[in-house]
Amino acid sequence: MGGAGFTLGQLAAILKGTVDGDAARVVTGVASLEAAGPQHVAFVADGRYRQAALASRAGAFLAADDVHDLPAPVIRCREPRLTLIELLHLFHPPASVVPGVDASARVAADARVHPTATVGALAVVGAGAVIGAHAHLHPLVYVGPGAEIGEESVLHPHVVVREGVRVGRRVIVHAGAVLGADGFGYTWDGSAHRKIPQVGSVVIEDDVELGANTTIDRGTLGPTIVRRGVKIDNLVMVAHNVEIGEDTGRGVVLGGQVGIGDHVTVGDGAMLSSQSGVVSDVPAGVKLAGTYGRPLMEFQRIWVTEAQLPDMLRRLRALERRLEELTKGE
């Protein structure tokens, strides 16, 4: 991992920080405290990692201000967590992408693919679709008729964007995600479930990231909306007519395997723990967990108490018996 090296002094200059210790030391990559060797910088997020840092063989550290007396030189920065991101980009620059449409891709004659966009091998772009500047469709991606992919967005292999779906700018969609499958809606006609046509669409705003094999269904009449900055993990299901995030800037975070029921609005900045499911509106800024989404703290308190539930039942019976005897004795 990593390629050419940097001296700690060079790194500090790029990262707008300073070096405690030997600024001439050369490092060639970033590694975890456990895996790092003398050629690596390792990250010490805060004091809780001090012991691990003392045991680390790392050649240098990027450390928070409150972590001292480390066994190797330290790069100090104002915002070490944000600096870590810069450091990783430095050692792992994004692979260079050749713009253009691969000869094996199938792009409809009237689709508009920006000349700086990349359409990978065996990708399919439907009639009237629009692919923005510097957008990157990996191999085997499907973009349906009339769909739009914004500037600098990345669709990983096997992503499906169905007809008419609009994806904003700088959106990352991970492999196997499906945007715009029909919402799940039927009417019972007395002898069968009749399918309600789902003629709405999906709108994914700018700076959203969607996890692998996640599904976002199209709305019945209007769009299912994922607002700016929302981050969604893998295998999440967002049903039809949902609106996630209110575009005030904070961004919703949905953990893995979360389910969002139909017609639900998830308020800005809300966080849903992995495997939670919600079927009614979620207020802005809350942290929810579990079935029907309880406040995370309440959920955890219940979870802890549940372990005593069989014992509680036993004790309840014992109390009932004792009280019975007591009353009888009177």
Next chain:
Amino acid sequence: MGGAGFTLGQLAAILKGTVDGDAARVVTGVASLEAAGPQHVAFVADGRYRQAALASRAGAFLAADDVHDLPAPVIRCREPRLTLIELLHLFHPPASVVPGVDASARVAADARVHPTATVGALAVVGAGAVIGAHAHLHPLVYVGPGAEIGEESVLHPHVVVREGVRVGRRVIVHAGAVLGADGFGYTWDGSAHRKIPQVGSVVIEDDVELGANTTIDRGTLGPTIVRRGVKIDNLVMVAHNVEIGEDTGRGVVLGGQVGIGDHVTVGDGAMLSSQSGVVSDVPAGVKLAGTYGRPLMEFQRIWVTEAQLPDMLRRLRALERRLEELTKGE
């Protein structure tokens, strides 16, 4: 949305209904009560939506009989929910599909594709597979050797139908669904988990709909069966040797992210809430929710009471102490 317009009189004639109000008014599409403008028909399912209808800017309504005094003309029909389906088809006729096999698809020489079927770009059809009349395989679909796809069925992009799987007529399979992956079966040989070959298949009967990224595993010896009319949402897992629905007509409904354990039979007309999981047979007609599938009402009662669980423990302790003191005092 919408294309050419209709007068309300024309709509009423097509939908076999009547108009309360100006039958000459022209509308060009259907929209939700909130999003509708003067060019839209909006749907008022029942009296609960009356307030929203009064606030709506819709140019016309399709409304249930018991909703009166609306602020725009109303189309009245015997079955407004079923009429909504017709109305949506009217304004959103299915995209015309050109029959035939795309030049970039890979169809085995001995596969039988009906001349009225459509095989999209970069789809793969294996040896001996059979694709029925008017079936539609979207781009990048995989149909394995010996598999059969019935008349008028639609496989969305990236669907995988593995070897020998049989899909009935008018079945809709959403993007990324996998039919016929190996069931999960092993035997411990003393040093390793030995895989039990899964040589059964999957049978999907007529009029089934399967959600995006859902997986239906093949049986160990015989088929995993999804009976006629069953509707399954996204990211559902159906294990091997399962049978869903008993073909008496009502159709099972499985919500998103549901899991059906191996060898389970789900009775006709049963409904499983999103994220529920069942590992034993489900009687016909019941509504279940949660782990091991409880009756929905019981599940919700438990859920509500759980919130008091930490408090119940506190009160139980208090009772024990008070009774202790009481007894001591004797």
Next chain:
Amino acid sequence: MGGAGFTLGQLAAILKGTVDGDAARVVTGVASLEAAGPQHVAFVADGRYRQAALASRAGAFLAADDVHDLPAPVIRCREPRLTLIELLHLFHPPASVVPGVDASARVAADARVHPTATVGALAVVGAGAVIGAHAHLHPLVYVGPGAEIGEESVLHPHVVVREGVRVGRRVIVHAGAVLGADGFGYTWDGSAHRKIPQVGSVVIEDDVELGANTTIDRGTLGPTIVRRGVKIDNLVMVAHNVEIGEDTGRGVVLGGQVGIGDHVTVGDGAMLSSQSGVVSDVPAGVKLAGTYGRPLMEFQRIWVTEAQLPDMLRRLRALERRLEELTKGE
């Protein structure tokens, strides 16, 4: 199902067993006790299936030693469960695979595909990727730049193996699984969630099986690791920086729709029930279920008691009232 037939005597010889009854009887396939006809062998795992065996029309049985007086000849073997596997392979030999790269596949010029490997139609193999001897990439598989697929491994249709991921030998990856999507990691910069580059990888060791549409995320700095012999069902999510199994041989088993949170280590031989989720380390050899992974027995005890929770609350209130009265009366 099945092709040419075998006499029971021939089967017993191949399987190193004996025949109780007519060794000249010919069978042509294996079927379940319920579905078997006179041409089938059916399997009787243990005495619990004796009644079903008595009612079966099977022409022969493969049965455990303790099951007697069956209505047809019986093949007896030392290890009937392991023999069943052999029997299934006998009647269902793996389809013959033609080695070589399909003309429609897109293989980078500098990728190394072993001459005995198979690369199916419309598969994509990226720059510098390595495909081992007898490996089988089904149609529409994606293997990214620098990824490695070991000998005899099988990737089913639509599997995505992203750049740099290493898959061991004899690994089976079912359709739609995604290996190496970015882990879910962000840092809040005061106005937005900033993505932490995920520059680690995924390592899948030998003899692992991964279910359909399962996702295994790449690590932040180092690899996410799935150790030798681990078996993972469908729609499972393994987050970044996870390590599953400790390579001591037993192999972890993860049921369907399980979620493994980030930085979790799952000990060797652990089993996680379907839909369970863990966010902290799992000791070797345990069986866990549910949210945060409880011991399976405890989980089931809680589940049973929960059904009485509304009643417990009622009884608790009654006790409080009675004790109140009792004390008042003093």
